[in-house]
Amino acid sequence: MKAVILSSGGLDSTTCIALAVEKLGQENVSTVSIFYGQRHARELSCARAVAEFYGVNHYEFDAAEILKSSNSALLNSSTKNLEHSTYAEQVKKNSRVETYVPFRNGLMLSMAASFAGSIYEDSDGEIYIGVHQDDTAGNAYPDCRADFIEAINTAIKIGTYGKIKIVAPFLGKTKADVVKIGTSLAVPYELTWSCYERGDTPCGRCATCLDRARAFAANGIADPALKSFGK
Amino acid sequence: MKAVILSSGGLDSTTCIALAVEKLGQENVSTVSIFYGQRHARELSCARAVAEFYGVNHYEFDAAEILKSSNSALLNSSTKNLEHSTYAEQVKKNSRVETYVPFRNGLMLSMAASFAGSIYEDSDGEIYIGVHQDDTAGNAYPDCRADFIEAINTAIKIGTYGKIKIVAPFLGKTKADVVKIGTSLAVPYELTWSCYERGDTPCGRCATCLDRARAFAANGIADPALKSFGK
Numbered sequence: 001m002k003a004v005i006l007s008s009g010g011l012d013s014t015t016c017i018a019l020a021v022e023k024l025g026q027e028n029v030s031t032v033s034i035f036y037g038q039r040h041a042r043e044l045s046c047a048r049a050v051a052e053f054y055g056v057n058h059y060e061f062d063a064a065e066i067l068k069s070s071n072s073a074l075l076n077s078s079t080k081n082l083e084h085s086t087y088a089e090q091v092k093k094n095s096r097v098e099t100y101v102p103f104r105n106g107l108m109l110s111m112a113a114s115f116a117g118s119i120y121e122d123s124d125g126e127i128y129i130g131v132h133q134d135d136t137a138g139n140a141y142p143d144c145r146a147d148f149i150e151a152i153n154t155a156i157k158i159g160t161y162g163k164i165k166i167v168a169p170f171l172g173k174t175k176a177d178v179v180k181i182g183t184s185l186a187v188p189y190e191l192t193w194s195c196y197e198r199g200d201t202p203c204g205r206c207a208t209c210l211d212r213a214r215a216f217a218a219n220g221i222a223d224p225a226l227k228s229f230g231k
Numbered sequence: 232m233k234a235v236i237l238s239s240g241g242l243d244s245t246t247c248i249a250l251a252v253e254k255l256g257q258e259n260v261s262t263v264s265i266f267y268g269q270r271h272a273r274e275l276s277c278a279r280a281v282a283e284f285y286g287v288n289h290y291e292f293d294a295a296e297i298l299k300s301s302n303s304a305l306l307n308s309s310t311k312n313l314e315h316s317t318y319a320e321q322v323k324k325n326s327r328v329e330t331y332v333p334f335r336n337g338l339m340l341s342m343a344a345s346f347a348g349s350i351y352e353d354s355d356g357e358i359y360i361g362v363h364q365d366d367t368a369g370n371a372y373p374d375c376r377a378d379f380i381e382a383i384n385t386a387i388k389i390g391t392y393g394k395i396k397i398v399a400p401f402l403g404k405t406k407a408d409v410v411k412i413g414t415s416l417a418v419p420y421e422l423t424w425s426c427y428e429r430g431d432t433p434c435g436r437c438a439t440c441l442d443r444a445r446a447f448a449a450n451g452i453a454d455p456a457l458k459s460f461g462k
Contacts, residue, residue, distance in 0.1 A: 066292055066342055070349035096392060102348025103341060106390045110334060110341035111297055117333025118301035143390035152390075155383035159337045159374035161327060 002120040003167075004112050005128040007031040007058075009046030010194045011212060012130030012170060015182035019169055020128050021054050022185065030057045032115060034108050036101060037064035039076040039198055046193040053188050061111055073098040074196060082196055087207050091138035099196060099207070105129065105143035106152055113156045113164050125164045127156070132170035132178055134211055146171050175211055176218035183219065190228035201229045233351040234398075235343050236359040238262040238289075240277030241425045242443060243361030243401060246413035250400055251359050252285050253416065261288040263346060265339050267332060268295035270307040270429055277424040284419050292342055304329040305427060313427055313437050318371035321438070328371045330427060330438070336360065336374035337383055344387045344395050356395045358387070363401035363409055365442055377402050406442055407449035414450065421459035432460045 003020045007013045020029045031054075033047040044060065051058035073080040080098065090097045109127060116125040135144035142148060153166040170178050182189065194212045195202035202209050202225065216223040234251045238244045251260045262285075264278040275291065282289035304311040311329065321328045340358060347356040366375035373379060384397040401409050413420065425443045426433035433440050433456065447454040 061297055063342075063345070066346050067349050069346075069352075071352060100392075101345075102352075103344040103387065103390045103395070106386055107341045107345045110338045111294075113334040114294070114332075114338045115297050115300075118298050121300075121302060121333075139392075142392055145389060148386055148389040151382050152386035155337055155379055155386060156334065158376060158379040158382060159334045161331075161370075161373055164334070 001126060002028045002116070002123050003030070003126040003128060004116045005029060005031045006108050006112055006130070007033050007047045007050065008130075009033065009043035009050060009192060010130075011182070011189060011192050011215070012132060012175070012178055013047075013128075014050050014189070014192050015178050015185070015187050016128040016130045016169060017050060017054055017056070018182060018185040018187045020126070020167075021056065026055045029054070030059060030119070032112055033058070033060045034111060035060065035062045035064055036067050036104065036107075037075045037077060039074060039078070040193070040196050041076070042195075042198075043193045046191055049191045050188065053191060059115070061115075063107060063111065066107070067101060070102055072101045074101050082206050085207065087134075087140035087211075088138050090207070091140050097140045097207075100141060103143060105131065105141075105148070109152055109156070109166065113160060116164055117160050126167045127164065128167045128169070130170055130178070131168055132173050132175055134175045175215035179215045179219050179221075183221065190224035192225055193229075194225075202226065232357060233259045233347070233354050234261070234357040234359055235347040236260060236262045237339050237343055237361070238264050238278045238281065239361075240264065240274035240281060240423060241361075242413070242420060242423050242446070243363060243406070243409055244278075244359075245281050245420070245423050246409050246416070246418050247359040247361045247400060248281060248285055248287070249413060249416040249418045251357070251398075252287065257286045260285070261290060261350070263290045263292065263343055265342060266291065266293045266295055267298050267335065267338075268306045268308060270305060270309070271424070271427050272307070273426075273429075274424045277422055280422045281419065284422060290346070292346070294338060294342065297338070298332060301333055303332045305332050318365075318438050318442075319369050321371070323369065328438075331372060334374060336362065336372075336379070340383055340387070340397065344391060347395055348391050357398045358395065359398045359400070361401055361409070362399055363404050363406055365406045406446035410446045410450050410452075414452065421455035423456055424460075425456075433457065
């Protein structure tokens with residue numbers, strides 16, 4: 001069995017890498033980062049550092065052209081300022097979160113499935129994705145929901161002659177649970193980046209900074225990235 | 232309602248364009264062609280000619296990097312010679328068709344979903360794909376099957392807040408049925424390209440040339456492409 005991990009350079013996907021390496025060994029794990037025009041391109045260099053830490057092959061693909069017309073606030077082309085509020089507050093205010101990117105996880109999972117089917121042509125493959133329960137509060141990111149993952153997993157299994165499937169180890173878990181699991185696996189969180197802003201240090205105020213801070217606080221530990229990124 | 236048609240420059244997808252333009256009007260239809268390293272890149276120029284014929288906006292995206300490690304015989308990087316036999320014969324001989332490209336339709340549908348969600352941010356969207364029953368004989372192309380389309384359609388609907396869905400008008404129909412429908416809509420089949428080989432004229436011997444010839448023969452008409460491409 002071989003695995004491809006969708007790696008954003010953030011906390012959740014880095015914890016996925018730790019799980020996959022523990023289960024399959026680093027020689028059977030590859031990481032994939034996808035540039036889609038995100039304003040926080042910093043995360044891509046973090047994904048490289050994490051891959052180096054784990055000694056796994058790392059690949060990058062560019063999907064920005066497909067999404068360049070989107071007015072998602074997560075894209076670098078957007079002129080919007082990010083709201084500094086939680087997902088739940090944003091969904092309450094609008095019908096979606098401003099940082100929703102059209103079918104982003106579907107696109108990334110499909111790219112990973114085609115890639116895994118290409119590099120692992122003669123073995124079965126798993127695709128890891130770090131979606132968790134907090135991503136879906138109030139239907140914030142519908143492409144993180146369990147029924148979404150189930151549907152696209154069915155499509156991937158059928159469409160690859162049954163060779164490839166999705167592993168989403170944090171479905172039904174909170175980000176605090178992810179930090180707990182990752183801490184027990186000594187995940188190098190000091191290398192990871194979550195902030196949606198463009199700064200050199202995490203802004204500490206965007207939705208994902210707030211969620212990350214809460215997840216560490218719930219475990220009673222300090223976020224090592226605040227120190228490593230000089231905040 | 233707006234539509235994006237996955238256009239390969241071939242017979243099936245061109246008939247999809249005719250259906251969508253008839254239903255929604257040319258101003259609400261866009262075509263998308265995806266280069267994935269196919270050896271028959273000729274089809275991309277045919278897709279452009281077809282878009283021009285219908286007066287619709289046409290877009291092209293490049294996914295070749297993702298699939299470049301695949302040893303599919305359909306890819307230009309492949310050193311294999313194509314078998315000149317039908318899909319059914321190939322599946323009988325091997326466990327898959329040699330021209331299977333890993334999760335190709337899943338990748339293309341996901342790219343189309345992200346693109347439609349980006350350019351049609353404020354309206355509902357349909358994605359047309361020309362898969363039909365003959366593609367799936369003997370499980371030749373699993374990513375053309377009805378259960379595959381159903382699963383990925385569910386994923387796309389969930390992952391786009393219910394805004395985007397797939398239309399696969401030829402599910403359960405044969406290629407001969409497609410030609411019958413297209414002929415009634417005066418589809419310009421003389422502009423379309425189906426051959427998997429690299430020649431200037433259709434080879435007349437590859438699986439898709441054979442299937443195309445049979446579809447026209449079943450309708451008792453000559454394939455106009457044989458004349459337009461100088462065969």
